[in-house]
Amino acid sequence: MRNETFDLLVIGGGIVGAGVARDAASRGFRTALVERGDFASGTSGKTSRLIHGGLRYLQHYKVGLVRLAVRERDLLVERAPALVHPLPFLIPAYSGGKPGPALLRFGLFLYDVLSRKKLPRRAWLRPAGTKDREPRLRSGGLVGAGVYYDAWTDDARLVLSVLQDAAGLGAEIVNYVEVMDLMREGDRVVGARARDRFDESPFELRAAVVVNATGVWLDRLRTPRPHPTIRPTKGIHIFLPRAKVGNRHALALTTRRDHRIVFVLPWTDLTLVGTTDTDFRGDPDNMTPDTGDVAYLLEAVNDAFPDANVRPEDVVSAYAGLRPLIGRGGRKRPESDISREHALFLDPDGLISVAGGKLTTHRAMADAVVTTAATRLGRRVPSRTEGRDLGPAVRPLEDFMALGFDEPTALHLQSRHPPEQLRRHLTAPAARDRIVEGRPHIWAEADIAVDEEMALTLTDVLVRRLGLFYEAHDQAFDQAPEVAFRMAGLLGWDATRTAREVEEYRALVTAHRAFRVDHGG
Numbered sequence: 001m002r003n004e005t006f007d008l009l010v011i012g013g014g015i016v017g018a019g020v021a022r023d024a025a026s027r028g029f030r031t032a033l034v035e036r037g038d039f040a041s042g043t044s045g046k047t048s049r050l051i052h053g054g055l056r057y058l059q060h061y062k063v064g065l066v067r068l069a070v071r072e073r074d075l076l077v078e079r080a081p082a083l084v085h086p087l088p089f090l091i092p093a094y095s096g097g098k099p100g101p102a103l104l105r106f107g108l109f110l111y112d113v114l115s116r117k118k119l120p121r122r123a124w125l126r127p128a129g130t131k132d133r134e135p136r137l138r139s140g141g142l143v144g145a146g147v148y149y150d151a152w153t154d155d156a157r158l159v160l161s162v163l164q165d166a167a168g169l170g171a172e173i174v175n176y177v178e179v180m181d182l183m184r185e186g187d188r189v190v191g192a193r194a195r196d197r198f199d200e201s202p203f204e205l206r207a208a209v210v211v212n213a214t215g216v217w218l219d220r221l222r223t224p225r226p227h228p229t230i231r232p233t234k235g236i237h238i239f240l241p242r243a244k245v246g247n248r249h250a251l252a253l254t255t256r257r258d259h260r261i262v263f264v265l266p267w268t269d270l271t272l273v274g275t276t277d278t279d280f281r282g283d284p285d286n287m288t289p290d291t292g293d294v295a296y297l298l299e300a301v302n303d304a305f306p307d308a309n310v311r312p313e314d315v316v317s318a319y320a321g322l323r324p325l326i327g328r329g330g331r332k333r334p335e336s337d338i339s340r341e342h343a344l345f346l347d348p349d350g351l352i353s354v355a356g357g358k359l360t361t362h363r364a365m366a367d368a369v370v371t372t373a374a375t376r377l378g379r380r381v382p383s384r385t386e387g388r389d390l391g392p393a394v395r396p397l398e399d400f401m402a403l404g405f406d407e408p409t410a411l412h413l414q415s416r417h418p419p420e421q422l423r424r425h426l427t428a429p430a431a432r433d434r435i436v437e438g439r440p441h442i443w444a445e446a447d448i449a450v451d452e453e454m455a456l457t458l459t460d461v462l463v464r465r466l467g468l469f470y471e472a473h474d475q476a477f478d479q480a481p482e483v484a485f486r487m488a489g490l491l492g493w494d495a496t497r498t499a500r501e502v503e504e505y506r507a508l509v510t511a512h513r514a515f516r517v518d519h520g521g
């Protein structure tokens, strides 16, 4: 990267930057991407993990936004079958609740119309049918439920797959490289000054076009302006034991407290619940779920599932993300009113900034960005991402069981690694053993993360590559030293570095458990 002038330099390795790099590489542009932390360590790794049209935006007549998202969802279901999985949702309706059944049924009709094909169509259940499907759902006042389809994904692994495809198409991609500022010649941006986050070495990156895809950090690289481009809102999620909540399917609940939609999603034997949406004015680098956020989600669950009785001490894990929403001017507006659409900002110095949008719409956003860049480069080559497969092909469960895995492990591995990749790592010591009792993650996955997925810290492995931070009861903290020790062998860490990795993970875990301490949990 130091010695080459690129057509396109992308700053930021979230889903948007990843999408831009993939699109640019698909058009044959020499592309580089730098991410200051790990891939998906920003907002893109802290989502509701849905690839969805956003049914609720229909209430605000955002038909164009929903149409785009639904079509991108359908494309991902078709083109990324190992990464994006159809998911049926129940949306219960209660008498006197909002939205009423008539409006809900109309919304579901429109949602289907906007989708070109693919996912099964909507249905309407009477109260008895609803209770058959979700026996532990609150019955008082239940007038029925809509059934509709969206899709789920593992957000951090989706970003990784987009980057892997970009790299396969020739893009140079690196994590733990931070852009400190932009380089200019005259009044034009011609590259960026960066530093390696491990050895602190500075270096320059030169490119004809620079794309700023830094999400909520967007304004740090743009020339100062009177009003911030981004008005971030905070959203948190919690994982709970599914047996405790009692949901069988995915549900979109409307809270009685403030009529917001909260998702209750199955995630193996856990339930993922989210999200909140509150104005955020703090430091985006230091942001964790607080007691009030968690209490809000627990209240929503307990209200919908009266026997659940979930409390802070039941929370397996919690995380918080910031939506990079586009603020319009400096006026104070309610959170729900801020634009969820994406926007491109073309600065006079040539910098292209892009923000907003969703995980779901990243490909379309990237197409728009790179089309603008292509015009600047004088090479109007069309994007090739629409017709391109993403991630591995879906392989039958038997291929994984043939490697000697039991069914839960095979199911877990099926959506993550092709059998050939696993086979390359199965001869390592304890490769087939589980890292944490009760979770299907095996040691070979940690090795793959380091050898083939550019994981460079303990946190990369436990949070984003394997997800044990979310799924294991104690965030796999007891196993963290052992994972660090194994990584040390692969990456040549000395004892000091290994201890530092464990310490950094401990600090992260502690910060994400702070909401419990307030409760004495």
Ligand SMILES: Cc1cc2nc3c(=O)[nH]c(=O)nc-3n(C[C@H](O)[C@H](O)[C@H](O)COP(=O)(O)OP(=O)(O)OC[C@H]3O[C@@H](n4cnc5c(N)ncnc54)[C@H](O)[C@@H]3O)c2cc1C
Binding pocket: 011, 012, 013, 014, 015, 016, 017, 034, 035, 036, 037, 038, 039, 040, 041, 042, 043, 044, 045, 046, 047, 048, 049, 050, 051, 052, 177, 178, 179, 180, 213, 214, 215, 216, 217, 233, 234, 235, 236, 275, 320, 321, 322, 323, 324, 354, 355, 356, 357, 358, 359, 360, 361
């Ligand atoms: C709570 C929540 C739930 C959501 N749920 C969904 C969902 O279910 N489905 C959906 O479709 N969308 C969802 N979204 C929206 C979606 O997650 C975001 O729109 C999307 O992830 C934004 O991606 P991004 O690449 O712009 O930002 P980010 O993922 O934040 O990426 C920006 C990257 O830039 C890096 N960076 C910053 N400064 C520098 C620098 N100087 N040098 C190098 N790198 C730098 C950061 O480290 C970061 O990784 C959700 C958002 C939130 C907050």
